Amino acid sequence: EDQVTQSPEALRLQEGESSSLNCSYTVSGLRGLFWYRQDPGKGPEFLFTLYSAGEEKEKERLKATLTKKESFLHITAPKPEDSATYLCAVQDTGGFKTIFGAGTRLFVKA
Amino acid sequence: DGGITQSPKYLFRKEGQNVTLSCEQNLNHDAMYWYRQDPGQGLRLIYYSQIVNDFQKGDIAEGYSVSREKKESFPLTVTSAQKNPTAFYLCASSMESSRPPGANVLTFGAGSRLTVL
Numbered sequence: 609e610d611q612v613t614q615s616p617e618a619l620r621l622q623e624g625e626s627s628s629l630n631c632s633y634t635v636s637g638l639r640g641l642f643w644y645r646q647d648p649g650k651g652p653e654f655l656f657t658l659y660s661a662g663e664e665k666e667k668e669r670l671k672a673t674l675t676k677k678e679s680f681l682h683i684t685a686p687k688p689e690d691s692a693t694y695l696c697a698v699q700d701t702g703g704f705k706t707i708f709g710a711g712t713r714l715f716v717k718a
Numbered sequence: 719d720g721g722i723t724q725s726p727k728y729l730f731r732k733e734g735q736n737v738t739l740s741c742e743q744n745l746n747h748d749a750m751y752w753y754r755q756d757p758g759q760g761l762r763l764i765y766y767s768q769i770v771n772d773f774q775k776g777d778i779a780e781g782y783s784v785s786r787e788k789k790e791s792f793p794l795t796v797t798s799a800q801k802n803p804t805a806f807y808l809c810a811s812s813m814e815s816s817r818p819p820g821a822n823v824l825t826f827g828a829g830s831r832l833t834v835l
Binding site for chain 1: 722724749751753758759760761762763766768776777808810821822823824825826827828829831
């Protein structure tokens with residue numbers, strides 16, 4: 609059964625303090641791994657898709673990486689506006705559904 | 719601008735009532751989905767539809783029903799059979815239905831918060 613586990617549940621950073629969020633996944637065959645950002649009371653917004661181990665993608669202060677069992681979302685010199693919940697999700701090659709992790713709530717203090 | 723519109727944003731239901739959440743998209747996407755989000759849990763799939771007039775149960779379909787009469791619309795009814803309906807409901811759509819390669823990136827609406835009184 610496909611499974612996604614994110615850690616930590618919550619992360620508190622000072623502005624400028626870089627860190628990483630972890631996403632561990634189990635799938636029979638990976639079709640794609642996704643990162644979304646969700647602000648309180650709103651729908652998730654797409655950030656990245658990663659398809660194969662070794663792939664990396666960047667957007668402003670965010671960088672996503674992928675191994676065969678994990679993905680990391682690296683946040684470099686975060687700002688308060690980066691505060692949100694970050695969701696990791698996977699699709700496997702045998703199905704159509706997207707399976708989500710519980711998310712990591714990020715708080716960045718000025 | 720293209721996107722997904724969910725309504726209402728907030729909804730209150732008395733026990734024993736059925737309520738319907740609206741979801742409309744103008745992205746010309748083939749597939750549409752309903753997810754439920756509870757505090758501390760990931761999004762859980764309720765129903766999904768890959769084409770008009772066809773839909774499949776997700777992981778937690780009991781107590782819910784859907785229809786897909788138009789490509790643009792995918793309403794969700796929360797019936798009185800759903801024992802714990804208080805949650806945040808998210809509608810999403812994606813361009814590809816089931817064709818490989820490439821994965822289906824989901825576009826989400828703003829959500830509807832349902833509270834049972």
